[in-house]
Amino acid sequence: IAGITQAPTSQILAAGRRMTLRCTQDMRHNAMYWYRQDLGLGLRLIHYSNTAGTTGKGEVPDGYSVSRANTDDFPLTLASAVPSQTSVYFCASSARGFDPYNEQFFGPGTRLTVL
Amino acid sequence: AQSVAQPEDQVNVAEGNPLTVKCTYSVSGNPYLFWYVQYPNRGLQFLLKYITGDNLVKGSYGFEAEFNKSQTSFHLKKPSALVSDSALYFCAVRDPNRDDKIIFGKGTRLHILP
Numbered sequence: 046i047a048g049i050t051q052a053p054t055s056q057i058l059a060a061g062r063r064m065t066l067r068c069t070q071d072m073r074h075n076a077m078y079w080y081r082q083d084l085g086l087g088l089r090l091i092h093y094s095n096t097a098g099t100t101g102k103g104e105v106p107d108g109y110s111v112s113r114a115n116t117d118d119f120p121l122t123l124a125s126a127v128p129s130q131t132s133v134y135f136c137a138s139s140a141r142g143f144d145p146y147n148e149q150f151f152g153p154g155t156r157l158t159v160l
Numbered sequence: 161a162q163s164v165a166q167p168e169d170q171v172n173v174a175e176g177n178p179l180t181v182k183c184t185y186s187v188s189g190n191p192y193l194f195w196y197v198q199y200p201n202r203g204l205q206f207l208l209k210y211i212t213g214d215n216l217v218k219g220s221y222g223f224e225a226e227f228n229k230s231q232t233s234f235h236l237k238k239p240s241a242l243v244s245d246s247a248l249y250f251c252a253v254r255d256p257n258r259d260d261k262i263i264f265g266k267g268t269r270l271h272i273l274p
Contacts, residue, residue, distance in 0.1 A: 085266065086266060087250065087264050090262075103261060148194060149206070153202060154203055
């Protein structure tokens with residue numbers, strides 16, 4: 046069982062380019078999340094999805110979009126990358142529907158550099 | 161608004177000594193509290209959680225945390241530190257009265273000195 050996979054592992058991107066970070070989980074979890082991790086700021090939620098077909102905005106959603114066409118996949122798209130989006134991006138999932146108790150499982154992360 | 165604070169950016173502890181990593185929170189209702197650990201170049205791993213019941217919660221790798229409602233704290237503890245415990249630790253809180261998103265603290269880097 047792989048858990049959560051993210052691709053690519055790292056990427057250097059020119060400003061203005063479009064980029065999609067991929068996230069796939071094989072645990073059949075209802076909920077999925079995207080975070081960015083920046084030094085001194087901890088983890089900040091970008092977008093989330095409670096179940097396939099629904100998405101919601103987190104703390105820092107501007108410049109990012111997500112889709113949840115099925116249970117397993119939750120891609121994050123940067124429509125026009127800017128240098129402030131340089132960060133490490135983590136995808137996570139949890140086995141919640143309306144149960145808030147369950148912990149989140151995290152992917153290995155994608156290190157993105159926007160020049 | 162819900163929030164969580166980790167007042168120490170870094171904690172240094174000698175191997176074999178007890179360790180404490182501090183966390184305080186602010187929520188409108190009864191909190192759900194979590195601790196996660198992050199090793200270098202890895203994603204976060206769940207350590208333990210408090211939902212209800214006993215204030216002392218035991219988790220993975222010998223860690224435990226004590227929920228203190230009057231002090232709104234959820235400090236992470238371990239009786240005897242190992243060098244392999246060196247990592248970045250995150251406290252997180254979910255307010256069940258608001259929405260289903262977890263708020264993470266900024267993290268505390270734990271250094272265990274041999």
